[in-house]
Amino acid sequence: xxxxxxxxxxxxxxxxxxxxxxxxxxxxxxxxxxxxxxxxxxxxxxxxxxxxxxxxxxxxxxxxxxxxxxxxxxxxxxxxxxxxxxxxxxxxxxxxxxxxxxxxxxxxxxxxxxxxxxxxxxxxxxxxxxxxxxxxxxxxxxxxxxxxxxxxxxxxxxxxxxxxxxxxxxxxxxxxxxxxxxxxxxxxxxxxxxxxxxxxxxxxxxxxxxxxxxxxxxxxxxxxxxxxxxxxxxxxxxxxxxxxxxxxxxxxxxxxxxxxxxxxxxxxxxxxxxxxxxxxxxxxxxxxxxxxxxxxxxxxxxxxxxxxxxxxxxxxxxxxxxxxxxxxxxxxxxxxxxxxxxxxxxxxxxxxxxxxxxxxxxxxxxxxxxxxxxxxxxxxxxxxxxxxxxxxxxxxxxxxxxxxxxxxxxxxxxxxxxxxxxxxxxxxxxxxxxxxxxxxxxxxxxxxxxxxxx
Amino acid sequence: xxxxxxxxxxxxxxxxxxxxxxxxxxxxxxxxxxxxxxxxxxxxxxxxxxxxxxxxxxxxxxxxxxxxxxxxxxxxxxxxxxxxxxxxxxxxxxxxxxxxxxxxxxxxxxxxxxxxxxxxxxxxxxxxxxxxxxxxxxxxxxxxxxxxxxxxxxxxxxxxxxxxxxxxxxxxxxxxxxxxxxxxxxxxxxxxxxxxxxxxxxxxxxxxxxxxxxxxxxxxxxxxxxxxxxxxxxxxxxxxxxxxxxxxxxxxxxxxxxxxxxxxxxxxxxxxxxxxxxxxxxxxxxxxxxxxxxxxxxxxxxxxxxxxxxxxxxxxxxxxxxxxxxxxxxx
Numbered sequence: 001x002x003x004x005x006x007x008x009x010x011x012x013x014x015x016x017x018x019x020x021x022x023x024x025x026x027x028x029x030x031x032x033x034x035x036x037x038x039x040x041x042x043x044x045x046x047x048x049x050x051x052x053x054x055x056x057x058x059x060x061x062x063x064x065x066x067x068x069x070x071x072x073x074x075x076x077x078x079x080x081x082x083x084x085x086x087x088x089x090x091x092x093x094x095x096x097x098x099x100x101x102x103x104x105x106x107x108x109x110x111x112x113x114x115x116x117x118x119x120x121x122x123x124x125x126x127x128x129x130x131x132x133x134x135x136x137x138x139x140x141x142x143x144x145x146x147x148x149x150x151x152x153x154x155x156x157x158x159x160x161x162x163x164x165x166x167x168x169x170x171x172x173x174x175x176x177x178x179x180x181x182x183x184x185x186x187x188x189x190x191x192x193x194x195x196x197x198x199x200x201x202x203x204x205x206x207x208x209x210x211x212x213x214x215x216x217x218x219x220x221x222x223x224x225x226x227x228x229x230x231x232x233x234x235x236x237x238x239x240x241x242x243x244x245x246x247x248x249x250x251x252x253x254x255x256x257x258x259x260x261x262x263x264x265x266x267x268x269x270x271x272x273x274x275x276x277x278x279x280x281x282x283x284x285x286x287x288x289x290x291x292x293x294x295x296x297x298x299x300x301x302x303x304x305x306x307x308x309x310x311x312x313x314x315x316x317x318x319x320x321x322x323x324x325x326x327x328x329x330x331x332x333x334x335x336x337x338x339x340x341x342x343x344x345x346x347x348x349x350x351x352x353x354x355x356x357x358x359x360x361x362x363x364x365x366x367x368x369x370x371x372x373x374x375x376x377x378x379x380x381x382x383x384x385x386x387x388x389x390x391x392x393x394x395x396x397x398x399x400x401x402x403x404x405x406x407x408x409x410x411x412x413x414x415x416x417x418x419x420x421x422x423x424x425x426x427x428x429x430x431x432x433x434x435x436x437x438x439x440x441x442x443x444x445x446x447x448x449x450x451x452x453x454x
Numbered sequence: 455x456x457x458x459x460x461x462x463x464x465x466x467x468x469x470x471x472x473x474x475x476x477x478x479x480x481x482x483x484x485x486x487x488x489x490x491x492x493x494x495x496x497x498x499x500x501x502x503x504x505x506x507x508x509x510x511x512x513x514x515x516x517x518x519x520x521x522x523x524x525x526x527x528x529x530x531x532x533x534x535x536x537x538x539x540x541x542x543x544x545x546x547x548x549x550x551x552x553x554x555x556x557x558x559x560x561x562x563x564x565x566x567x568x569x570x571x572x573x574x575x576x577x578x579x580x581x582x583x584x585x586x587x588x589x590x591x592x593x594x595x596x597x598x599x600x601x602x603x604x605x606x607x608x609x610x611x612x613x614x615x616x617x618x619x620x621x622x623x624x625x626x627x628x629x630x631x632x633x634x635x636x637x638x639x640x641x642x643x644x645x646x647x648x649x650x651x652x653x654x655x656x657x658x659x660x661x662x663x664x665x666x667x668x669x670x671x672x673x674x675x676x677x678x679x680x681x682x683x684x685x686x687x688x689x690x691x692x693x694x695x696x697x698x699x700x701x702x703x704x705x706x707x708x709x710x711x712x713x714x715x716x717x718x719x720x721x722x723x724x725x726x727x728x729x730x731x732x733x734x735x736x737x738x739x740x741x742x743x744x745x746x747x748x749x750x751x752x753x754x755x756x757x758x759x760x761x762x763x764x765x766x767x768x769x770x771x772x773x774x775x776x777x778x779x780x781x782x783x784x785x
Contacts, residue, residue, distance in 0.1 A: 197588015197589045
């Protein structure tokens, strides 16, 4: 019987890819294990093998096609004596993950309002903007800083020859050589310590953790060695180092690979903690981080790596620490988030606008120092606040913001602050449970309606 | 202890011998004073004395050049004095005063001197080992010919991060001398009870790192081994391991009654193997110094130590504003 060959998912977060090249043509006989095509994800070009044997009856997607959704039929494999036309049914729609619809209570009918996007205050008018992925923005930031000073170098697992496990360091080895782009063995505790020593010795290391989950093996050096030494030395010796890598949940990688460390590191005096959402902020904040004389925790997100945002084309674009960015101006409720939480916050603001609720959306960008002033100012205007993050609920960033608001803006609050967070469970593997464990746009919308009593 | 006294007359100048004698005696008298101040309640928390191990740092410092770096554990007073840090500043840090090397904010275990290339003073057992390799990484990166002495004890030698550091140090040819100060007790656990293989330096072979065992009660043997290790590092022949057999006379810290060994064991080593007595013998038998000369040195050192103790008592406690300084460097 003829079978369809489907566009494969080649990484946990891949949703679509480019069919770069067919290595077979119609009429070719293939055996299981033969390479059929080259498929380009945002991270790599991968070879795609045949699973079944048969003859390529028909190629459905031409080579060079971009944006082919996972599970789209790309070719038809027929057995002896069959023709491709034996496939009667058309290729099915790209199978989406089964979505869980969290019911949102039907809102009282209200007139939709316009979403207000404020002007970019820090970017000169007329600056050329270029659509850039977060991945490219991070690479550009490192490359620019490495060009600026020879003391900056990058070390970590697979950062050099492999071009980065998530392809963040693509091209850096070629430009800067093996002295400055260094593959380490899989030994987080050891290379974090070596990075700290190199920083004490006058260099500016960027230490990439393949993910922040693995940094737990190195957390003693991050906290005891990097964060505390300036204080313990009476100001003599600081540690100018950037620890960076993907943080938080990716997709379907289970409990040990899905954890948001924002709250953990934000607790430590001596560390600065950065968690960008957009590509422009990823670039500008990483450049600031590399120049900062203190140890920086730079929390990225695997799902955001492939997303594109406008990045200003400036010779030296930096974003200061401790300054939140207002993505939407609003008057009814303040939504405060950072990192991938911003995705939910912005989607929720759009949905709320449809229901006539005007949400102000604040992206903290850095968690330590935290621009609590921006939150308080906003709450003075809206009198209500919802925080959004993917981390665990106990001792979360949202809890901290709630406490700050209680102490410093108590008289302005018209409702208790609600913290939308990940659930208080280890991350499950099953697709439906994973979805439940994370916070959702629907939850944010519901929380915003709760605090606005709608 | 695998130690034998050197049979032949050592090839060392009078000046050098006198310097080692003074430096070792300085550490011992300083530590005795620190113990006394601890008993008086002027020093708090943990206080780990170096008495008995003086020949290790003094011998290795004799092999170091200006600009070489050193880093060690919490048993760090001896290392600081041996690399030329001011006894006043060290003692005042022990008493938690403004005049201390860390303005009183570090304490006995956490002291640093950028000027003397002393990178701490680390309270987490073995954390200094990869950091030391990292200092060497920076020197190799800058191609400045410097070497880092990374000290750790027999207890730390069982931490996993030591071997992570060994692997990368050899892989990248880092100019680091790993110095295992084997004083035979990791707090109260003897090496016999903690380690199957009796030899720590031999573990380097698994990583391709050369090394040797050294008699840590003989300052000249330590210096000779140090020179060999440093030469290998400066020649670009990567890391080197020295396992220096030594002995601590006091407890692990001031609060350790040391019930895990007999008084006789300690007494025997003090009488037969003491590193300072050894140099004293060499000075006297070699007619480099008279009893009176050595008495004068004793007196001189006592004066320095007493001055440090006075300074440490009189230096004020840090200003309350210091609570919130030095957390971040200005960006």
